[in-house]
Amino acid sequence: MNSTINELLPMIKIGLENQSLFSAGSKNIPVTKIELLNVDTISATIVTEFSRINDVKMEVATVIGFFNGFFRNDHLHLKIANYAVSILDVNGEELLYAICSKSNAELLGKSNALDWLRTVYFQENTSDYRLQRAKLIISEIENGLRFAIKEVLMNVYGENWWLDKIDEKIRSSVDDVYLSQFGETISQGNILIDYTFTMHLKKIILVHWKEFSKFFISKRDFESQVEKLNLIRREEAHNRPITLLNIIDLEEIHQRLLAKLLDIYPSLTSMYMVENWRIKISSISLVRPKTDNFSERFSNETNDVVKIKLIIEHTENLISYINEVITLLNSIPVPPQKSGRHKTLVGLYETHRELEEEILVNIHGNKLAAAVAFQGKVASHDLIIKEFINDFLNQEI
Structure with a gap:
């Protein structure tokens, strides 16, 4: 999959830089780079001449609209989940970072720009x-x-x-x-x-x-x-x-x-602290574990010894990721009125880590069946975390 996407990235860059050739009245976008992030996110870094935030956000809409048209049908089964845009000024300073899901980008295709704006995570850095x-x-x-x-x-x-x-x-x-x-x-x-x-x-x-x-x-x-x-x-x-x-x-x-x-x-109360907490949590929710194609590799493997090695590698990778998330969460100043929700989120990740560590205990005790069974518990708990994060994003952002 990655090789297919990497072949498409130069085409996306050319398309954005030459939009006026394909659509009359469209503006060509100066692109610094197009890249694939976290396996499922297409990201563009572009340069803008604008400084007003509304103009800069229009540039974001243009890029994400282009992404949406390019990947809408996904006939190559690339499984793209998100689109991200980093906008720089002429001096190379980042003015705005934006990310939205592929499904929400469809709102642009349906001319629902206002609804789309409500779904985008923005991190601003304009002078205003x-x-x-x-x-x-x-x-x-x-x-x-x-x-x-x-x-x-x-x-x-x-x-x-x-x-x-x-x-x-x-x-x-x-x-x-x-x-x-x-x-x-x-x-x-x-x-x-x-x-x-x-x-x-x-x-x-x-x-x-x-x-x-x-x-x-x-x-x-x-x-x-x-x-x-x-x-x-x-x-x-x-x-x-x-x-x-x-x-x-x-x-x-x-x-x-x-x-x-x-x-x-x-x-x-501190509105700044609440806003900062929301921004930081939203940013942390974008952190993903390093991909290792575990499910596909494990299901295709017939040798139990190799399966054990795959589980160990995958589990250690996830524990490292969970530790990173917990460290980031604990580094955020938490508004007193949000402390309960914050503790719940940290607790969910700590429980996730304990489950992963239990898998390692079983594996090192040569209990492959028990380790595989524990992966089911981990998957269920991971779903709880995702539901909590989605609920957080819907209520807090």
Whole structure:
């Protein structure tokens, strides 16, 4: 099968690069490469002149529409399951990665573009996307710190905490902001705290460090993270370009400043963390075990000794894959409200690993029949995992 697909890949590249020859009004697509991923996914890497996300997504639709037409009938029985597109800008930076199933790509062929868009997994990296993501993360960090200040100082010092315990310069600055917006002054700290700036929050927490120390790694780390946040905040506030490195830094700052707060206060939710968790889980769901054509090789083999070797090789391959998935899952920051679902998913993979390890135990004990029987249990459990993942994708994405 692979040799047949590999022979077709250059034809696909030529077709995309010369679409105008086959369809009047169609745009030729500059293709960097076409490749086969994970045995069942056709992937294209292309270059675009566009920077607006809607224009870039239209490029994705063009490529996947071409794939859909090319592989629709599958008369060669290639068993293609997914189409993927990586779109680069003229400097070679990835703007967008998209993947959808072959069956969902049929929606494009039926002119159901909006329905198709809802089924595609997108990972964006355009300048607009980075700016909006930066705004979301910064807002969550600042609002999380404001929430902590309100909760702690109200509990420790009572309703007059703003007047009694906040530095006069900060209060004066905030009063000016509130007055300029609403034409009046107030004294309610629970309202005025929302008009503080990043460095105000830093100073308030440091002055009352004894009350806030439990929320952060250390005083030095807190100061360092807020300083980094403030530098990026200036760029975001003026709508200046936000780099991918800025986003990576903000994600780390978010984790270091809010992780303990989110655990202690379940009511303090993080849309960024939920979105990030969903994206990471979706990405991990695309990880596949290394193909070894086990079923075909095993069914065609008559020698029991060779069969045992095939089972060992296949099982060790799957255990390695499961360990990789579990490691990836455990590396994701999990929103408190999603912890139950996350633990269930990790538990499913851990059970899968235990079943595979039991197969190895039986094989090494020369119990071929028992090992083969266990493969049935593994197949049933694997189906449970797939159903859970499909349910996750339908509900969360």
